Amino acid sequence: MIEEKMKQVFEHMHANPELSNEEVETTDYIYRFLKDEGFNPVKFKNITGLYCDVGNFDEGNTVIGVRADIDALYQEVDGVKQANHSCGHDAHTSMVIGTMLKIKGHEKLQSTGVRFIFQPAEEVGTGALSVAEEGVIENMDYFIGVHLRPEEEADNGFAAPSIEHGxxxxxxxxxxxxxxxxxxxxxxxxxxxxxxxxxxxxxxxxxxxxxxxxxxxxxxxxxxxxxxxxxxxxxxxxxxxxxxxxxxxxxxxxxxxxxxxxxxxxxxxxxxxxxxxxVASESHQDAIDLIRKSIVDVLGEEKCIDPIVTSGGDDFHFYTVKYPGLKGAMLGLGCGLKPGLHHPHMTFDHSAMINGTDILYQAILNVE
Incomplete structure (x- = not known):
């Protein structure tokens, strides 16, 4: 059931890509989907995108954030210049929503608050700072991002506890x-x-x-x-x-x-x-350890690889640079991605999204 709903989200986003800071329909779609699933999402006031809280945010409880990016690239595809999801943001959103559906009603939420953030404008490097200005980061203890990785960085079925972007x-x-x-x-x-x-x-x-x-x-x-x-x-x-x-x-x-x-x-x-x-990544060791344990729990020790060091970039790292006490890191998901990120015809094994969802879910359960 969850897999079917994740597929539904992915297919909609893949067929309806929107450029950075123009994700109006995407925001509305995610908002309506979450509402229909019994959640209470909140649209950002000054930007596109939204967030949704589940669990218990009482003082003293650990708060963990999970982030998906929702924008698409602008590139030429078969001679036509258009918005195109060739960086996996449609998959990231699907995995995060899958995590929400899986964790819904779990007893862990009695002692843990989870904030799911659907961030705009990652591709132009401004979305994270804009989200920070919305005032939704300050009370979080952990913050986890996720990104599909190309074949040369991670084999299908494997995962890394952090992506160390430049x-x-x-x-x-x-x-x-x-x-x-x-x-x-x-x-x-x-x-x-x-x-x-x-x-x-x-x-x-x-x-x-x-x-x-x-x-x-x-x-x-x-x-x-x-x-x-x-x-x-x-x-x-x-x-x-x-x-x-x-x-x-x-x-x-x-x-x-x-x-x-x-x-x-x-x-x-x-x-x-x-x-x-x-900025370059400044991942927190506690977050890396949390994601590593979660990968091992889901995939096994042999499928957990070392942190991935890459010259690529992601604006997720603005969060940990801006908030030095925030325990943040990005899950790197092997998924058979080829021929590469940002290629107009990028493909990956869609079934790998289940691994990503399970790891994010397990990370919520593992947080203390």
């Missing part, structure tokens, strides 16, 4: 100069050449090689239809990755130093600088 950041900016006639290159600085120097200088950034990191230009738009114009303007974007928050801060510092140098050397303006990013 920090990710992007810097967008505009090289602002003047155009010039193709016959008069001395009258301006070619934005393409300026951008080329930025790319070359980025490759010369050398920081501690023991901690994985990378920086590269991922967007460069300059010039137009008239090829006899030397462009003075370019729109640029840089992607930064680092396995620790300290390494990311150092990397960003070097990038901004390069941009300042370019401004001075070429006498151009670097304008409209926009920076965004997500």
């Amino acid at each position: 920090a990710a950041a992007s810097i967008e900016f505009r090289i602002a100069g003047d155009d010039a006639h193709g016959a008069r290159p001395h009258l301006n600085h070619n934005a393409i050449e300026v951008g080329t120097d930025i790319v070359n200088m980025l490759s010369k950034i050398h920081i501690n090689p023991v901690v994985p990191s990378s920086v590269k230009m991922t967007k460069f738009i300059a010039g137009g239809k008239s090829l006899n114009i030397i462009p003075g303007i370019a729109e640029c974007g840089i992607d930064l990755r680092a396995q620790t928050n300290e390494q990311m801060e150092l990397l960003k510092e070097r990038v901004f130093e390069i941009l300042k140098y370019i401004e001075k050397f070429y006498d151009v303006k670097i304008e409209d600088v926009h920076h965004s990013g997500i």
